[in-house]
Amino acid sequence: MSNGVVTVDVDAFLLVVDSNGVVVQWSRQAEKLVGCTAEEVVGQPVAHLRTRIAAGVRSDARPGRANVLLPPGVDARAVGDLRVRPMERRDGTVEWAVFQAAQGGATIADVQAAAAQAWFAHAPAGLYVLDTELRIVSAGLATQIMGGVPAERVLGRRLTEVHSLAAPSQIEAMLREVLDTGVPAPGRVVRLSLRDVPGRACWVSAFRLEDQHGAVLGVAAVLADAGELEKKRARLRVFRELRARVGRTLDVVATCQDVVDALVPDFADIAVVEVVDSVIRGEDPPLAPLGREVPLRRAAFRYGVGEPEVLAHPAGDLHTLPFPSPYAQVLTDLKPRVLDLGPDMPWLSADPARAEAIRASGARALLAVPLALRGAVFGLLSLYRTEQAGSFDEMEADFALGLAAETALSIDRARLYTHEHTIAAAVQRGLLPARRCSQTGIETAHAQVFGDAGGGGWYDSFTVAGARTALVVGEISGQGIQAAAAMGAMRTVVRSLARLDLEPDELLARLNDTAILLAGERAALPPSDPSQREPLTASCVYAIYDPLAHTCTYARAHHPPPVIVSRDGTAVEVPHVPSGPLLGTSDGPPFTAATVKLAAGGVLAFYTPSILPAVPSGDPGDQCPLRRILADAGRPLQDLCDDVVYSLRDGPRPGDAVLVLARTRVFPPGQTGMWQFGPDPEAAGRARAHVRRKLTAWKVDEETAQATELIVSELVTNAIRYGTPPMWLRIIKDLNISCEVHDGSSVAPRLRHPGTLDEFGRGLYIVGRLLQAWGTRYTPDGKTVWTEQALLPKPGAGRGDHDGAYGAALA
Numbered sequence: 141m142s143n144g145v146v147t148v149d150v151d152a153f154l155l156v157v158d159s160n161g162v163v164v165q166w167s168r169q170a171e172k173l174v175g176c177t178a179e180e181v182v183g184q185p186v187a188h189l190r191t192r193i194a195a196g197v198r199s200d201a202r203p204g205r206a207n208v209l210l211p212p213g214v215d216a217r218a219v220g221d222l223r224v225r226p227m228e229r230r231d232g233t234v235e236w237a238v239f240q241a242a243q244g245g246a247t248i249a250d251v252q253a254a255a256a257q258a259w260f261a262h263a264p265a266g267l268y269v270l271d272t273e274l275r276i277v278s279a280g281l282a283t284q285i286m287g288g289v290p291a292e293r294v295l296g297r298r299l300t301e302v303h304s305l306a307a308p309s310q311i312e313a314m315l316r317e318v319l320d321t322g323v324p325a326p327g328r329v330v331r332l333s334l335r336d337v338p339g340r341a342c343w344v345s346a347f348r349l350e351d352q353h354g355a356v357l358g359v360a361a362v363l364a365d366a367g368e369l370e371k372k373r374a375r376l377r378v379f380r381e382l383r384a385r386v387g388r389t390l391d392v393v394a395t396c397q398d399v400v401d402a403l404v405p406d407f408a409d410i411a412v413v414e415v416v417d418s419v420i421r422g423e424d425p426p427l428a429p430l431g432r433e434v435p436l437r438r439a440a441f442r443y444g445v446g447e448p449e450v451l452a453h454p455a456g457d458l459h460t461l462p463f464p465s466p467y468a469q470v471l472t473d474l475k476p477r478v479l480d481l482g483p484d485m486p487w488l489s490a491d492p493a494r495a496e497a498i499r500a501s502g503a504r505a506l507l508a509v510p511l512a513l514r515g516a517v518f519g520l521l522s523l524y525r526t527e528q529a530g531s532f533d534e535m536e537a538d539f540a541l542g543l544a545a546e547t548a549l550s551i552d553r554a555r556l557y558t559h560e561h562t563i564a565a566a567v568q569r570g571l572l573p574a575r576r577c578s579q580t581g582i583e584t585a586h587a588q589v590f591g592d593a594g595g596g597g598w599y600d601s602f603t604v605a606g607a608r609t610a611l612v613v614g615e616i617s618g619q620g621i622q623a624a625a626a627m628g629a630m631r632t633v634v635r636s637l638a639r640l641d642l643e644p645d646e647l648l649a650r651l652n653d654t655a656i657l658l659a660g661e662r663a664a665l666p667p668s669d670p671s672q673r674e675p676l677t678a679s680c681v682y683a684i685y686d687p688l689a690h691t692c693t694y695a696r697a698h699h700p701p702p703v704i705v706s707r708d709g710t711a712v713e714v715p716h717v718p719s720g721p722l723l724g725t726s727d728g729p730p731f732t733a734a735t736v737k738l739a740a741g742g743v744l745a746f747y748t749p750s751i752l753p754a755v756p757s758g759d760p761g762d763q764c765p766l767r768r769i770l771a772d773a774g775r776p777l778q779d780l781c782d783d784v785v786y787s788l789r790d791g792p793r794p795g796d797a798v799l800v801l802a803r804t805r806v807f808p809p810g811q812t813g814m815w816q817f818g819p820d821p822e823a824a825g826r827a828r829a830h831v832r833r834k835l836t837a838w839k840v841d842e843e844t845a846q847a848t849e850l851i852v853s854e855l856v857t858n859a860i861r862y863g864t865p866p867m868w869l870r871i872i873k874d875l876n877i878s879c880e881v882h883d884g885s886s887v888a889p890r891l892r893h894p895g896t897l898d899e900f901g902r903g904l905y906i907v908g909r910l911l912q913a914w915g916t917r918y919t920p921d922g923k924t925v926w927t928e929q930a931l932l933p934k935p936g937a938g939r940g941d942h943d944g945a946y947g948a949a950l951a
Contacts, residue, residue, distance in 0.1 A: 581687025585777035596623035597796025707741030
């Protein structure tokens with residue numbers, strides 16, 4: 141509806157009349173009723189018809205009935221009621237459509253009655269109709285769920301007799317006031333606790349019922365479950381309490397006790413705060429991930445249920461976190477964990493005392509949240525709920541994460557924070573990717589457990605040309621800051637080489653040249669430098685996933701091959717490809733690439749050897765445990781990563797355990813367009829037209845669309861002029877706009893810098909100024925020249941709507 145004008149389907153009407161009173165459409169149904177054909181009527185004034193609309197059509201007319209004069213022999217009952225509606229055309233004019241109302245069609249009163257009946261039968265809230273004595277005369281079927289009593293058994297009783305409400309007199313007063321004054325009470329809802337179901341709350345609202353003459357008939361009362369709203373109010377109370385309590389002192393232990401006092405019992409039944417021992421002593425907090433050997437001190441606790449004797453570790457106790465466990469994982473990646481506690485929890489066996497304490501307390505749900513700030517770990521906040529209070533949800537986890545941030549800030553104010561620590565944190569966090577790379581065709585997640593000596597495990601995932609994704613996992617020899625620096629250098633080189641669109645085996649060959657160069661520079665350091673005696677080598681696996689071809693091509697340098705699990709949980713056969721040599725060495729076989737065909741929904745796993753769980757056979761190459769965990773490929777990737785980490789056994793770990801998971805997706809066919817063309821000079825114009833139609837369908841902004849047309853025109857012209865068949869053009873919309881032009885020639889275009897008076901050579905130069913990136917990919921049947929353009933954010937869109945996709949497009 142626009143400006144009071146209704147846009148409808150013309151085929152549903154008998155005839156359509158324009159603003160000048162001329163018939164512009166005449167249906168077959170009208171021919172049958174009146175006996176005139178469309179050729180006799182269309183184009184004639186409606187006044188010339190023997191069937192004439194007596195009620196005039198005005199520009200402000202509303203849908204209604206019209207009287208008609210019928211020709212001889214036409215039964216009025218066959219015509220029935222006629223109605224008129226305005227109909228808006230694309231040019232802004234208004235035409236008027238006459239349609240035949242259905243025999244026995246529903247009136248507004250019929251619809252209202254049907255709606256009331258449907259509400260009584262299907263509404264999730266309990267609906268009661270009370271008479272003037274406030275006794276129930278009708279009840280909806282949902283009342284059986286609310287009160288556990290069949291609807292017919294509540295008739296004649298009062299609402300406060302059906303439900304054991306906590307404040308019956310308050311409800312009676314509210315209903316009587318609504319009956320007497322006629323003022324409805326949805327705006328002053330009374331919050332009550334139902335004694336029938338402990339812990340639940342309901343909201344009661346009411347409004348007066350009157351007939352068409354204003355006579356009072358009674359009151360309608362609605363009882364609705366207020367569980368979610370109650371949770372929001374409880375969170376608000378907790379937040380206010382936390383802001384009022386926490387931060388009043390610079391004592392770390394007192395601050396932690398204020399936190400648990402604010403959280404129990406409104407948010408959790410049990411709250412425990414464990415703080416890194418060095419933080420309590422005023423030292424700098426350790427950076428994430430927290431080492432398993434770092435001791436934590438039980439700083440504060442509070443129990444809303446049970447007895448303090450069930451504590452596994454009393455206040456002030458010094459201990460380390462069990463590993464593997466959700467507690468340790470929270471302080472590894474600084475993400476909250478929500479778990480339902482049950483008897484079958486393998487990680488509980490790592491700390492029998494804590495497991496016994498959980499069972500004795502009656503806890504049934506755990507929310508573990510990191511106390512962290514700027515990548516530094518201050519401690520751990522563990523919240524428990526009993527069976528009566530229910531589980532935690534994701535919204536509460538986010539809320540608790542905010543509370544934890546407030547707590548960490550207050551703890552941070554209680555100790556000194558040095559400038560050197562800030563620099564160290566920035567360096568460490570800058571070595572690995574800040575965000576996961578998730579595109580239309582793939583979703584990724586990762587996990588990392590650092591080794592005892594601080595190894596050089598690393599990973600990366602980023603976009604490459606043609607909506608493809610590069611996945612990298614590697615491990616640098618050595619430890620400490622030198623290994624971290626080499627890791628950062630190797631990651632930077634991989635990204636730089638990937639922009640050249642090299643095949644995985646060729647990229648590893650060039651990466652090996654870089655590693656040899658870095659190793660030579662390290663060997664040339666003075667003998668007094670400890671790193672001079674440490675060799676620089678690295679293992680690596682590099683893969684490219686193409687969502688349009690549904691293939692994954694990978695090559696490896698002395699690194700385990702990927703594990704691939706299909707959507708139904710079965711393992712996908714990975715081709716046996718000889719592993720290349722360690723990076724940084726000049727001896728060994730050449731690098732070889734392999735291609736695997738993948739279906740949507742499958743999971744690819746790239747890892748370092750330390751991530752593999754302990755195998756009873758002792759064979760470190762046995763990947764069955766990892767495949768067994770990944771068999772449920774439909775679960776969230778981060779959950780699968782956590783399960784792999786939980787399967788690790790505690791003990792010495794020589795290197796970093798790194799895991800990168802990628803789930804393939806179906807690339808929407810509507811986001812690509814492909815056209816074949818031949819060596820025809822007019823092909824460039826047709827290509828521009830194809831691209832324009834596709835970009836218009838994608839609603840791409842005009843600036844980007846014009847630039848794309850110019851790019852396609854130049855690339856297609858170059859292919860026609862210098863290339864050979866086969867020739868095709870493909871355009872892809874993902875996080876950016878990609879154009880690919882293929883021809884059978886292996887001669888690559890060269891970007892020239894023409895002089896002021898040069899007449900030729902400017903095409904590719906101009907195109908290069910419009911692009912984010914461009915390059916050439918060689919194939920067995922020729923070459924493909926590709927370009928990428930970033931999509932501009934839509935006007936008025938919030939920053940949060942585009943930061944992820946737009947930032948990834950510019951990566």
